[in-house]
Amino acid sequence: MSDAVTPATASSAASAVAAQAPVIELRDVCKDYGNTRVLYDVNLSIMPGEVVGLVGDNGAGKSTLLKIITGYHLPSAGAVYLAGRPVRFSSPAEARAVGIETVYQDLAIINELSLWRNFFMGKELRRNLGPLRMLDIPRMRQICNEELSKLGLTRFRSPDEPAASLSGGERQSVAITRAMYFGARLLLLDEPTAALSVRETRNVLASIDTARGQGLGIVYIDHNMAHVHPVADRVVLIEHGRVAATLKRGDVSVAELSDLVARTHPGQVQ
Amino acid sequence: MWTSITMRGRAAIAGVIVATLLASTIGVEKQTAHASAPTIYVIGYETQNPFWQAEKRGAEQAGKDFGVNVIYQAPAVASTAGMEQLARAAIAAKPQGLAIDYTDRGMEKVTLDALQAGISVVLYNNNRFENTGAPGSATTNPLITGLAYSGQNEHNSGAVLARAFLTYLKAGAKVLIMNPFPQAFVLTLRYQGLQRVLAPAGIKTTLIPGGADEGNNMSLIGAYLQAHPDTAGVIGLGDPAANPAATYIMRHHLKVPVAAFDVDSEALHLIQAGALTVALNQQPWLQSYHAVQNLAFKIKYGLTPVNVDTGTLIVDKSNVGNLVNVIQSGRG
Amino acid sequence: MDTLRLLGRKIVRARELGPLVGLVVMLSIFQAINPLFFTPNEMTGLTTIAASVGIVGVGVTFLMIAGEFDLSVGAMYALTPIVMGKLLTTFGWNEWLSFAAAMLLAVAIGFLNGLVTLRLGIPSFITTLGTLFIVNGMNLLLTSGQQVEYYGTSTLFPILGGQLGSSPFYAALIWMVVITAVFWFVLERTRYGNWTFAAGGRGGIARAVGVPVTRVKNINFCITAALAGFAGCTEFGYLGSVSSGQGTQMELYAIVVAVVGGTSLFGITGTIIGTFIGALLLGTLETGLVLIGAPGSLYTSLIGLILIIAVIINVRLDRLYTLRMRRAPK
Numbered sequence: 001m002s003d004a005v006t007p008a009t010a011s012s013a014a015s016a017v018a019a020q021a022p023v024i025e026l027r028d029v030c031k032d033y034g035n036t037r038v039l040y041d042v043n044l045s046i047m048p049g050e051v052v053g054l055v056g057d058n059g060a061g062k063s064t065l066l067k068i069i070t071g072y073h074l075p076s077a078g079a080v081y082l083a084g085r086p087v088r089f090s091s092p093a094e095a096r097a098v099g100i101e102t103v104y105q106d107l108a109i110i111n112e113l114s115l116w117r118n119f120f121m122g123k124e125l126r127r128n129l130g131p132l133r134m135l136d137i138p139r140m141r142q143i144c145n146e147e148l149s150k151l152g153l154t155r156f157r158s159p160d161e162p163a164a165s166l167s168g169g170e171r172q173s174v175a176i177t178r179a180m181y182f183g184a185r186l187l188l189l190d191e192p193t194a195a196l197s198v199r200e201t202r203n204v205l206a207s208i209d210t211a212r213g214q215g216l217g218i219v220y221i222d223h224n225m226a227h228v229h230p231v232a233d234r235v236v237l238i239e240h241g242r243v244a245a246t247l248k249r250g251d252v253s254v255a256e257l258s259d260l261v262a263r264t265h266p267g268q269v270q
Numbered sequence: 271m272w273t274s275i276t277m278r279g280r281a282a283i284a285g286v287i288v289a290t291l292l293a294s295t296i297g298v299e300k301q302t303a304h305a306s307a308p309t310i311y312v313i314g315y316e317t318q319n320p321f322w323q324a325e326k327r328g329a330e331q332a333g334k335d336f337g338v339n340v341i342y343q344a345p346a347v348a349s350t351a352g353m354e355q356l357a358r359a360a361i362a363a364k365p366q367g368l369a370i371d372y373t374d375r376g377m378e379k380v381t382l383d384a385l386q387a388g389i390s391v392v393l394y395n396n397n398r399f400e401n402t403g404a405p406g407s408a409t410t411n412p413l414i415t416g417l418a419y420s421g422q423n424e425h426n427s428g429a430v431l432a433r434a435f436l437t438y439l440k441a442g443a444k445v446l447i448m449n450p451f452p453q454a455f456v457l458t459l460r461y462q463g464l465q466r467v468l469a470p471a472g473i474k475t476t477l478i479p480g481g482a483d484e485g486n487n488m489s490l491i492g493a494y495l496q497a498h499p500d501t502a503g504v505i506g507l508g509d510p511a512a513n514p515a516a517t518y519i520m521r522h523h524l525k526v527p528v529a530a531f532d533v534d535s536e537a538l539h540l541i542q543a544g545a546l547t548v549a550l551n552q553q554p555w556l557q558s559y560h561a562v563q564n565l566a567f568k569i570k571y572g573l574t575p576v577n578v579d580t581g582t583l584i585v586d587k588s589n590v591g592n593l594v595n596v597i598q599s600g601r602g
Numbered sequence: 603m604d605t606l607r608l609l610g611r612k613i614v615r616a617r618e619l620g621p622l623v624g625l626v627v628m629l630s631i632f633q634a635i636n637p638l639f640f641t642p643n644e645m646t647g648l649t650t651i652a653a654s655v656g657i658v659g660v661g662v663t664f665l666m667i668a669g670e671f672d673l674s675v676g677a678m679y680a681l682t683p684i685v686m687g688k689l690l691t692t693f694g695w696n697e698w699l700s701f702a703a704a705m706l707l708a709v710a711i712g713f714l715n716g717l718v719t720l721r722l723g724i725p726s727f728i729t730t731l732g733t734l735f736i737v738n739g740m741n742l743l744l745t746s747g748q749q750v751e752y753y754g755t756s757t758l759f760p761i762l763g764g765q766l767g768s769s770p771f772y773a774a775l776i777w778m779v780v781i782t783a784v785f786w787f788v789l790e791r792t793r794y795g796n797w798t799f800a801a802g803g804r805g806g807i808a809r810a811v812g813v814p815v816t817r818v819k820n821i822n823f824c825i826t827a828a829l830a831g832f833a834g835c836t837e838f839g840y841l842g843s844v845s846s847g848q849g850t851q852m853e854l855y856a857i858v859v860a861v862v863g864g865t866s867l868f869g870i871t872g873t874i875i876g877t878f879i880g881a882l883l884l885g886t887l888e889t890g891l892v893l894i895g896a897p898g899s900l901y902t903s904l905i906g907l908i909l910i911i912a913v914i915i916n917v918r919l920d921r922l923y924t925l926r927m928r929r930a931p932k
Binding site for chain 3: 093096102104108109110112113117120121122123124126132133134135137
Binding site for chain 3: 341479
């Protein structure tokens with residue numbers, strides 16, 4: 001696992017990105033709750049290998065937008081496209097089935113259970129024992145071992161250990177790795193580094209980079225600009241149900257970004 | 271704690287424990303202290319009730335009087351299953367004698383097993399063999415029906431109490447009967463005994479269930495009496511029902527006679543106060559006392575145990591004085 | 603040699619080791635005081651008690667792991683054999699049909715427990731407390747205070763609770779072993795077991811990865827009620843009678859054996875084997891105390907003491923283990 005993409009792969013990745021369809025695209029999406037409109041003409045697209053930061057104060061419509069992406073709600077107007085094809089998710093399960101995974105800050109891993117159980121939760125591998133179908137534990141342990149070893153976790157000894165034996169950041173990485181292993185195409189990370197130390201954060205960012213390198217699209221949701229800014233290629237600001245601004249990382253500093261959200265200093269708006 | 275001990279340490283501890291187990295099976299005898307005095311287990315119905323506490327005291331006093339080691343065991347929650355388990359464990363202790371409260375056929379196997387193990391067995395408190403030939407007889411095994419019994423005849427006691435109570439009732443009167451232990455078959459037998467006399471005399475009865483808690487029962491009885499002010503009498507099938515009935519009636523200055531099946535110290539006061547009109551005393555202390563005496567005499571002197579009817583004595587205000595001392599000294 | 607060491611490590615780390623050691627120590631103590639411990643009658647008493655509370659305990663454990671409680675198991679323990687007995691004696695049904703109908707009723711009540719808890723969002727503690735009272739009332743109503751007895755010829759009763767040849771052991775013990783084995787397998791070696799573990803987690807983690815948590819909990823409610831009813835039927839088969847007071851406080855004893863065995867009250871962590879050991883511990887304690895002639899009231903007090911000690915040990919072990927893991931990067 002490397003923490004930097006080499007120039008050669010970077011340029012080929014870039015051209016590959018240019019040629020590909022966005023992982024997900026929202027076109028003119030609106031959402032009404034009863035008579036109240038909460039989202040207005042949202043246009044958002046996320047390319048493979050791109051990290052898009054999603055920021056905005058509470059009540060701005062961020063969570064509604066996320067719920068539409070993850071299949072909890074259907075848009076009242078507009079459409080959602082997955083890899084160029086229109087989709088209508090009738091349930092979160094459907095969204096998950098096509099590779100849209102959310103990794104919550106504190107809801108990703110069950111600490112008391114072993115790592116392999118966590119890794120394969122909901123997607124357990126099974127084998128036949130006569131008429132019974134039982135868990136294929138040796139294979140799950142092996143795969144879990146392999147995947148987690150790639151992460152280079154210092155505290156990881158065996159897949160049988162409870163997840164609690166890992167640090168917070170490592171658990172986050174495990175959750176991200178799990179999503180990648182099971183073919184996620186779009187990862188939504190909800191405040192992944194909020195409670196973590198600097199060193200722990202680096203673990204998580206490394207996983208995010210790996211995901212990015214594998215062509216996943218990533219949405220990074222956070223209140224803290226200092227977290228979002230260094231990671232995201234683009235930052236999308238949602239305000240009063242609209243996309244208020246879309247900024248490239250290079251165009252704005254952390255401070256300017258924070259100000260923008262706090263609306264004390266308008267700055268450059270697209 | 272555990273994980274802070276090294277692997278070897280843990281193995282050592284496990285080894286010590288296994289060694290202890292082995293050593294003890296090879297025959298480290300500790301149970302020689304009472305080898306001289308015979309041991310008798312008395313299995314009771316429950317532990318909370320004052321009635322059963324009297325049974326416990328009677329058994330233990332008999333142990334002292336006759337020089338035998340008495341161990342009284344009863345389940346925390348009254349049940350045949352509970353008694354059966356304790357009786358079985360008692361058999362394993364290989365006592366010389368076992369006194370069993372034979373409530374129903376659930377006790378049959380364990381009683382037979384005790385006899386088979388060479389333990390002397392007597393029955394007490396529960397006479398399940400009255401009306402042999404009646405449906406649902408608790409056993410037809412002569413090994414059990416032939417065992418000595420010390421206690422009261424339930425069905426008969428119901429009839430006796432009912433006859434005494436009738437003198438306080440007019441024809442066509444309505445009487446409330448409360449059963450504090452609906453699952454206890456003997457109370458149902460008492461009820462049937464009552465009916466045997468009350469029904470032909472034209473008394474109308476209503477049966478309501480209660481519980482072990484006197485406070486609760488008082489509320490239930492109070493509610494009933496308020497709803498049915500024409501109630502002419504109350505009978506409690508056991509202490510926890512009769513005592514609160516009498517207390518309630520006394521407090522509300524009602525003129526309703528109350529009958530009870532057992533007399534404890536609380537009932538005593540109520541009789542003296544005139545609130546409890548008439549009661550039957552089956553002398554629980556004496557039942558277990560005689561059970562132990564039976565066993566002690568058999569074990570020590572080879573005498574055959576005898577049946578003891580501990581009483582269908584009617585107690586009312588006129589003769590309660592005699593009873594006061596007895597009960598207050600814990601021999602009720 | 604390496605696999606042996608790994609196995610050894612696994613055993614020592616297992617939650618079940620604590621209660622197992624406790625059981626061995628208790629057995630040793632009783633045997634040392636009174637060498638009559640390993641006698642047939644004692645074994646009968648021990649295993650009968652252990653089987654009743656053990657079968658109920660396995661159901662309760664399985665549900666606790668999924669994060670829910672069932673306080674109505676004591677009432678179900680009585681209701682199922684009562685219904686079976688009534689159908690058999692009063693209505694003259696075939697005994698197998700009576701048994702099936704009674705068990706179906708148990709499953710239905712378990713299902714209702716689940717429905718009210720999960721659909722209406724009432725804590726299972728409260729729901730099943732209500733069920734406990736309702737079913738207790740039903741028991742009193744159905745029996746009118748009398749015992750339900752059946753001593754006629756039967757092929758089912760020996761299967762439920764009959765003696766195994768001339769050994770001191772009864773069928774209930776076999777049932778307990780079988781049920782323990784089955785549910786150990788389901789919990790530890792099947793996908794459904796993994797889901798059961800996950801269902802005990804808070805906040806919908808399991809749901810987020812696609813585990814059908816509601817369905818799992820519903821099924822587990824049914825299982826718990828069914829096992830409690832079945833345990834009651836084995837006692838019915840053993841004694842030939844059942845009263846409405848049977849199984850009183852069984853819900854508490856079941857929780858005790860589960861917790862002493864190493865299952866957590868907070869869900870997720872749990873062990874079926876531990877419950878098995880806990881049940882044996884309870885049976886040993888009760889019969890052992892009688893054997894050594896200790897006062898009867900000591901039993902209840904000791905249970906409470908053992909429960910508290912077991913929980914303290916388990917909690918400390920968990921904390922120490924996690925701390926130790928955290929503190930030591932490779």
